[in-house]
Amino acid sequence: MNRVEFKELTARKYLVLDGATGTFLQQSGMPAGVCPEQWALENPHVLKNIHKSYKDAGSNIVYTCTFGGNRLKLKTYGLEDKVHEFNRDLVKLAKEALGDDAYAAGSIGPIGHFIEPLGPLTFEEAYDIFKEQIQGMIDGGADMLVIETMIDVQETRAALLAARDLCDLPVIVSLTYGDDGRTLTGSDPATAIITLQSLGADAIGTNCSTGPDKMLNIIKQMKPYARIPVMAKPNAGLPVIKDGKTVFNLDAKGFAKYIPDFMEHGVRLMGGCCGTSPDFIKEISTRFAGKTPPPLQQGAVQAVTSRSKTAFFNNDKPVLVIGERINPTGKKTLSAQLKDGTLSEVKRFAIEQKDGGADILDVNVGVPGIDEKAAMRNVLINLSSFTDLPLCIDSSDPAVLEDALKIYPGRALVNSISAESEKIAALAPVLAKYNPMVIFLPIDDKGIPETAEERINVIDKTVAKLESQGIKRDQLLVDGLVMTVSSAPKAPKETLATVQWCTENNLLSTMGLSNVSFGLPQRNNVNSAFCAMAVDRGVSGVIINPCHSELMNIFYAANVLSGRDANALSYISSIQATATVAQPQAQSGTLDCATALVQGNKEALLEAVKVEIEKGRKAINIVNESLIPGIQKVGEKFNAKELFLPQLMLSTEAMQEAFEYLKPMMEQDESQKVGRMIIATVKGDIHDIGKNMVSLMLRNHGIEVIDLGKDVDADTILEAAERENISVIGLSALMTTTMVAMEEVICRARRENKPLRFVVGGAVVTPEYAKEIGADGYAEDAVQAVDVVKKLLT
Amino acid sequence: MRRLGYIRGTEPDEPTKARLDAVGSSATVLAEPRGMYRILPCEARENTIVIDSRFVIQSEAVFRLFKSCSHCAVMAATIGTAICQERDALMHERGKYADGVILDAVASELADEAMARVHDMIQKLGLQQGFSITMRYSPGYKDLYLSNQTMIDELLDLSRIGIHVTDSYMLEPEKSVTALAGWERYHE
Numbered sequence: 001m002n003r004v005e006f007k008e009l010t011a012r013k014y015l016v017l018d019g020a021t022g023t024f025l026q027q028s029g030m031p032a033g034v035c036p037e038q039w040a041l042e043n044p045h046v047l048k049n050i051h052k053s054y055k056d057a058g059s060n061i062v063y064t065c066t067f068g069g070n071r072l073k074l075k076t077y078g079l080e081d082k083v084h085e086f087n088r089d090l091v092k093l094a095k096e097a098l099g100d101d102a103y104a105a106g107s108i109g110p111i112g113h114f115i116e117p118l119g120p121l122t123f124e125e126a127y128d129i130f131k132e133q134i135q136g137m138i139d140g141g142a143d144m145l146v147i148e149t150m151i152d153v154q155e156t157r158a159a160l161l162a163a164r165d166l167c168d169l170p171v172i173v174s175l176t177y178g179d180d181g182r183t184l185t186g187s188d189p190a191t192a193i194i195t196l197q198s199l200g201a202d203a204i205g206t207n208c209s210t211g212p213d214k215m216l217n218i219i220k221q222m223k224p225y226a227r228i229p230v231m232a233k234p235n236a237g238l239p240v241i242k243d244g245k246t247v248f249n250l251d252a253k254g255f256a257k258y259i260p261d262f263m264e265h266g267v268r269l270m271g272g273c274c275g276t277s278p279d280f281i282k283e284i285s286t287r288f289a290g291k292t293p294p295p296l297q298q299g300a301v302q303a304v305t306s307r308s309k310t311a312f313f314n315n316d317k318p319v320l321v322i323g324e325r326i327n328p329t330g331k332k333t334l335s336a337q338l339k340d341g342t343l344s345e346v347k348r349f350a351i352e353q354k355d356g357g358a359d360i361l362d363v364n365v366g367v368p369g370i371d372e373k374a375a376m377r378n379v380l381i382n383l384s385s386f387t388d389l390p391l392c393i394d395s396s397d398p399a400v401l402e403d404a405l406k407i408y409p410g411r412a413l414v415n416s417i418s419a420e421s422e423k424i425a426a427l428a429p430v431l432a433k434y435n436p437m438v439i440f441l442p443i444d445d446k447g448i449p450e451t452a453e454e455r456i457n458v459i460d461k462t463v464a465k466l467e468s469q470g471i472k473r474d475q476l477l478v479d480g481l482v483m484t485v486s487s488a489p490k491a492p493k494e495t496l497a498t499v500q501w502c503t504e505n506n507l508l509s510t511m512g513l514s515n516v517s518f519g520l521p522q523r524n525n526v527n528s529a530f531c532a533m534a535v536d537r538g539v540s541g542v543i544i545n546p547c548h549s550e551l552m553n554i555f556y557a558a559n560v561l562s563g564r565d566a567n568a569l570s571y572i573s574s575i576q577a578t579a580t581v582a583q584p585q586a587q588s589g590t591l592d593c594a595t596a597l598v599q600g601n602k603e604a605l606l607e608a609v610k611v612e613i614e615k616g617r618k619a620i621n622i623v624n625e626s627l628i629p630g631i632q633k634v635g636e637k638f639n640a641k642e643l644f645l646p647q648l649m650l651s652t653e654a655m656q657e658a659f660e661y662l663k664p665m666m667e668q669d670e671s672q673k674v675g676r677m678i679i680a681t682v683k684g685d686i687h688d689i690g691k692n693m694v695s696l697m698l699r700n701h702g703i704e705v706i707d708l709g710k711d712v713d714a715d716t717i718l719e720a721a722e723r724e725n726i727s728v729i730g731l732s733a734l735m736t737t738t739m740v741a742m743e744e745v746i747c748r749a750r751r752e753n754k755p756l757r758f759v760v761g762g763a764v765v766t767p768e769y770a771k772e773i774g775a776d777g778y779a780e781d782a783v784q785a786v787d788v789v790k791k792l793l794t
Numbered sequence: 795m796r797r798l799g800y801i802r803g804t805e806p807d808e809p810t811k812a813r814l815d816a817v818g819s820s821a822t823v824l825a826e827p828r829g830m831y832r833i834l835p836c837e838a839r840e841n842t843i844v845i846d847s848r849f850v851i852q853s854e855a856v857f858r859l860f861k862s863c864s865h866c867a868v869m870a871a872t873i874g875t876a877i878c879q880e881r882d883a884l885m886h887e888r889g890k891y892a893d894g895v896i897l898d899a900v901a902s903e904l905a906d907e908a909m910a911r912v913h914d915m916i917q918k919l920g921l922q923q924g925f926s927i928t929m930r931y932s933p934g935y936k937d938l939y940l941s942n943q944t945m946i947d948e949l950l951d952l953s954r955i956g957i958h959v960t961d962s963y964m965l966e967p968e969k970s971v972t973a974l975a976g977w978e979r980y981h982e
Binding site: 118120151343347600647650657684685686687689692693737 | 798799800804806807810813814819822823824826828829830876881885886889890891892894895896898899915918919924934939940941954960961962963964966968
């Protein structure tokens with residue numbers, strides 16, 4: 001059967017699928033722990049009987065017993081070289097059992113590993129694994145394919161693409177949703193259907209994991225977006241334990257009650273999953289008999305998706321915001337990071353733009369001299385798991401776009417195609433294959449048309465040309481082509497007229513706004529006004545910087561005024577969001593040193609210290625009489641749980657800064673030093689945050705600390721002590737395996753009769769352990785460490 | 795919060811909250827979370843757990859957890875090196891001690907969260923196949939010694955997500971976690 005035949009068949013007939021196979025095999029004697037595919041082939045009569053019993057119960061489509069027949073799953077039984085053979089023979093076996101009375105659908109299950117960045121497989125590896133399995137099914141004569149029980153949209157995409165590249169067989173896609181209504185990797189039913197339908201699934205639905213009642217909710221969410229037949233294969237209710245055995249709580253009659261609901265909500269292929277048997281299938285067959293399904297919904301779904309979210313282009317809803325900032329033009333740090341593969345700037349822009357109100361993020365990695373394909377791949381793979389916003393792939397290189405569309409785990413927006421013949425020749429086949437939404441620039445081989453009329457001409461001609469190559473009109477967002485108003489005063493009018501024409505002619509439109517204001521002062525004013533005008537003319541999406549709050553305020557207001565924001569809901573929530581961002585103001589006015597220090601107010605402390613110096617107070621007195629008592633007070637408050645670690649550290653920061661300021665005025669007076677010590681994290685331990693805090697606190701109390709760092713061996717510590725003429729040593733360790741290294745240092749010192757005193761600490765170190773290894777002191781935290789060290793120094 | 799000393803009914807004040815938020819969002823940018831797992835058959839008897847008929851763990855605590863489990867999920871998660879480099883820069887170069895300490899705490903929390911996600915995923919996977927999953931247990935707790943990190947490394951090849959086990963059984967990057975959890979069959 002080919003795809004067109006399947007379409008015709010499902011248009012005139014409800015189709016009955018089969019029920020559970022795995023449990024059936026077990027009941028027929030398949031032992032636990034064996035490879036089901038192999039066992040079925042060795043016991044062909046058993047499998048044939050199962051297939052036949054479903055056919056006799058009324059199944060029009062029966063799944064082959066090839067669910068786990070992929071290279072990775074078979075490898076767990078040492079059978080990875082049997083992929084082709086098993087799949088071919090199991091399909092043949094099904095065909096023999098079914099004859100001409102039912103279709104054999106080659107069943108393809110999950111590989112068992114995730115695709116990067118969630119798992120170790122590359123997209124291409126997953127694709128190849130599926131391709132190998134599907135080839136076996138084709139050679140066995142499968143009538144169609146069913147990709148089922150899938151838990152991840154990206155893995156499903158790989159299987160679907162493999163099928164599409166190999167054959168013209170119809171492909172049914174079936175995902176499994178959890179209690180939260182999402183697949184394991186977070187896709188909701190609407191997003192999944194929009195993504196997979198656009199990629200060429202011939203029917204889509206869900207199976208397993210819930211009974212019919214909960215599955216109906218999933219089906220209801222898919223219905224508004226389904227332009228292909230919907231399928232359902234629920235379990236026989238919920239599993240319950242009876243007499244030590246698991247049974248499902250619905251029998252065939254109980255299950256049957258739900259069938260009319262499924263039909264009403266658009267399901268036209270139905271069967272059962274775990275716990276169902278031929279009796280259940282008979283019920284479906286009876287209720288389907290003689291009925292003709294209603295026609296499929298028409299009209300394109302104009303939307304883009306991420307793995308877990310959909311953004312709809314809808315003229316009755318607010319205009320979509322396409323964030324423009326992930327673009328290296330004029331951004332040094334981002335350019336450098338894109339080159340070396342670091343992603344922190346990309347992620348920062350993603351967060352900021354989402355917070356600003358972006359619905360879609362444009363991704364452009366065009367740094368001169370960069371491997372653009374690799375850079376785009378890196379950003380898309382990682383960004384699509386970092387943000388839930390759908391992405392817009394922005395490149396002028398068709399090869400980059402093709403690779404990006406392959407690995408993007410949703411339905412992307414592409415920026416862009418034009419009417420230039422070379423571009424169309426290179427891009428049209430790619431766009432027809434992946435079916436994304438596409439920004440179309442009405443620029444032809446003659447260049448940029450000046451007037452709206454000329455642009456409309458280009459649009460008209462090109463849309464027809466693209467349609468003949470499989471790219472549909474409703475996939476396109478026409479770019480109004482924004483020119484700089486300071487050099488072309490009439491250009492904005494032409495752009496807006498182009499947008500308006502699109503609105504009147506049912507074409508989506510977009511524009512990259514910021515261009516308009518080049519060369520003008522206060523560009524935001526111009527951008528904001530232009531944005532409002534574009535919204536008024538019916539633009540579908542604007543490419544802007546959503547981090548400009550003035551622009552966004554006008555944008556939201558324009559949506560309300562043009563009737564695209566019902567009850568001003570988006571406007572109101574945007575105002576509430578900005579209200580909460582208002583910064584808390586720090587208290588000002590001159591504070592005394594101690595108060596400023598307790599507050600951790602760096603600026604105020606520095607101010608106060610300067611005032612004291614101007615008054616003629618000696619630096620050393622400020623330290624001893626104000627700062628040290630101040631930090632002691634901080635320590636007391638910390639012990640009393642009135643202040644907490646972040647505040648303790650803020651005070652420390654302030655104190656350090658005041659010290660730095662006062663230091664040049666104190667150098668002469670060394671005698672005031674409380675003492676010197678060494679501190680280190682012991683050998684084998686790489687954790688030093690605690691040790692760092694301790695040494696800061698000690699310094700704040702006037703103790704000179706020589707910090708040897710982390711992973712320091714006994715030799716280094718003891719040599720440093722000798723060289724620096726030190727008598728007190730602080731040792732830190734975080735883990736049980738490394739705290740024994742503290743003992744080694746202390747033992748060595750004692751053995752060699754060194755006059756050293758040790759204070760120890762760290763997460764797992766206890767006072768008892770400290771005593772046991774012969775330490776002279778133990779400190780629980782940085783504040784306690786000061787007291788202990790002071791005692792040891794005197 | 796707990797990592798910063800806020801326990802039982804104590805709350806940070808407004809300026810501290812604002813600081814926590816700011817550092818927290820910079821942390822999410824710096825974090826490069828990655829995780830991996832394997833589900834292997836296991837057998838538990840008398841304070842011993844044998845994973846995949848090859849690896850032996852001696853631990854009473856894990857045994858108690860795994861008593862009726864047929865499979866063991868071996869898991870690892872990390873948030874990468876960038877976040878600790880930033881923390882060190884804050885502490886040592888820029889004198890931003892408070893931000894450094896907060897970032898360190900957030901990083902630990904994120905690493906735990908990354909592991910929780912892996913654990914959660916495995917729980918859902920298990921449920922689909924008729925298994926319930928136990929709580930997770932990491933080397934370093936009770937009598938599951940840190941030296942078991944080497945075995946986990948052998949089972950998972952941790953280098954694939956950039957984790958290295960040092961001679962003293964530390965994980966690098968510092969903010970990385972490994973754990974075991976058991977699968978117990980609850981229905982056919």
